[in-house]
Amino acid sequence: MLHLNHRFNSKFIQSTVIQMPALEVKCAFKTYRSHNRQAFKAVDGVSLSIQRGQIYGLLGPNGAGKSTLIGMISGAIKPDPDTGGISIFGHSVLSEREKAKNLLGVVPQEVVVEPAFSVEEVLYYFSGMYGVPVRERGPRIKHALEALGLADKLKEKARFLSGGMKRRLMIAKAILHQPKLLILDEPTAGVDVELRQRIWELVRELNRAGTTIIFTTHYLEEAEQLCEAMTVINKGKVIKQGRVREIQQEFSQNLISFELFDRQVPHLEGVRAVGTEYEFVYTDLAEDMTRILAHYGNNLKTIHNESASLEKVFLELTKEGAIPQASGGTP
Ligand SMILES: Nc1ncnc2c1ncn2[C@@H]1O[C@H](COP(=O)(O)OP(=O)(O)O)[C@@H](O)[C@H]1O
Ligand SMILES: [Mg+2]
Structure with missing residues (x-):
């Protein structure tokens, strides 16, 4: 009897987990205060619900609040107290920080590398930080570098890498612990065509292997080619949210x-x-x-x-005076 009960429970838990969004942001706010103490809302009531298995685009012009939102998701930026909640696979980024963190990989917009260390040392250190078992570190580092075309740079000092290679190293760092949710902040801004293709391929490959992916971009072509759904934000507010195909149709x-x-x-x-x-x-x-x-x-x-192309839709949505949409839909 006990045995049956247990089976029932585990099934129940499984189906609950499957329905749980990979990321849920409920009405997030972030206020910055400038030196003259004037409050400025960089993120102004954004809600998102991203289903597992998706490739999801976060679009918006410069200064829209994309990186601030990502900072709040990763725990690097403290949300305003009136924020409704941010959770990764059901784990609150505030109250269950460790659990949430282990499920998440973030590639920040700014390229930061550890100049004095070799690629191998950097990746070994990060695997340790994310609790990758010692035996698995070598193979995972090898696999990540191969996927990113950096296999021959294992022993190279990070400071001798080109800009594009540093960016690839940042991606490698973020995927070593095989996060279930990977967020890339403008991964293809300022990179050449070849690297952009490589990053797209990697995104698709990781997604096929079960990783939910969110990326921010200025390039609408990327959203059209890669994403199932997207949110467009401008001035901290959601102005459009939904499936890419439906948004295209609505605006075509x-x-x-x-x-x-x-x-x-x-x-x-x-x-x-x-x-x-x-x-x-x-x-x-x-x-x-x-x-x-x-x-x-x-x-x-x-x-x-x-x-009308999505490009036009985007310009239309982000121009001065565009009307914000009520956010909180589930695409
Ligand atoms: N630490 C900060 N202090 C004050 N203002 C900030 C800070 N970080 C970002 N901002 C402002 O918040 C807004 C959103 O920035 P950001 O999230 O970087 O936008 P995006 O990534 O979409 O370009 C911008 O106006 C930016 O100048
Ligand atoms: Mg940004």
């Missing part, structure tokens, strides 16, 4: 774009100027195209139809 307005020889003419209602071009959101392509052709006639230099 159907546009007719055209250029004119003479721009000093009366325009059709609904036509808006975008740089030297004009745009019109159509409902019926053939009908609206005909109207535009009839109205502008020989004045048309070029005309074509298109769907």
Whole structure:
């Protein structure tokens, strides 16, 4: 009887664990005070729920609050007391710090290496810090370096590595303890095309092996190519959250774009100027195209139809005066 009970319980626990988000941020706030003590909210009520197994994008322009949010998740930055809670696989980063920390790997935005030590020494030290058993350290270091194309740099002093190699070393440091959740803060900012591809490949590979991944980026192409879901933040607030495909669809307005020889003419209602071009959101392509052709006639230099790219969506969302969305949805 006891035995049966035990089996029932472990099954129950398993299914609870599976449903638990890899990361849950409930209404996080972070206020910075400048020297004149004026309060400034770098993170202003952000909520996120990231399901395990996802590759998740955190997007936003410079200064949006992405790194501050990551700092709060990693425990490096103390959230404001009115923050609802931050947990990693159900473990609070504040009250169960050690447990949460062991499940998490973070690659910070700033490249920091230990200049006097060799790549091997640095990685050996970090494996120890994260409690990797001694016997496993060598093989894990080897595997991480191979995955990052750094295998031949094992004995190299960290200070002699190029910028791109230092960045790869930072990633190696963060994956040695095989975290279940890996957060990369702008991993591809300022890296060359080849390294960017390599990092993408590594992200995909780690994800296939079961790691949930969150990364921040300025490159929308990355979010489109890699992520299942994303959150766009601006000025500390969530302005869009959901599955990438759905966000694309929601914003894929159907546009007719055209250029004119003479721009000093009366325009059709609904036509808006975008740089030297004009745009019109159509409902019926053939009908609206005909109207535009009839109205502008020989004045048309070029005309074509298109769907808005995520790039446009992003610009639209992060421009001055964009309306924040209520956050807290579960993508
Ligand atoms: N330690 C700090 N003290 C005061 N302001 C800060 C501090 N760290 C970041 N900020 C400010 O908070 C805002 C968000 O910064 P950050 O989280 O680094 O944005 P992102 O990573 O999205 O570029 C910015 O306006 C930045 O200047
Ligand atoms: Mg940042």
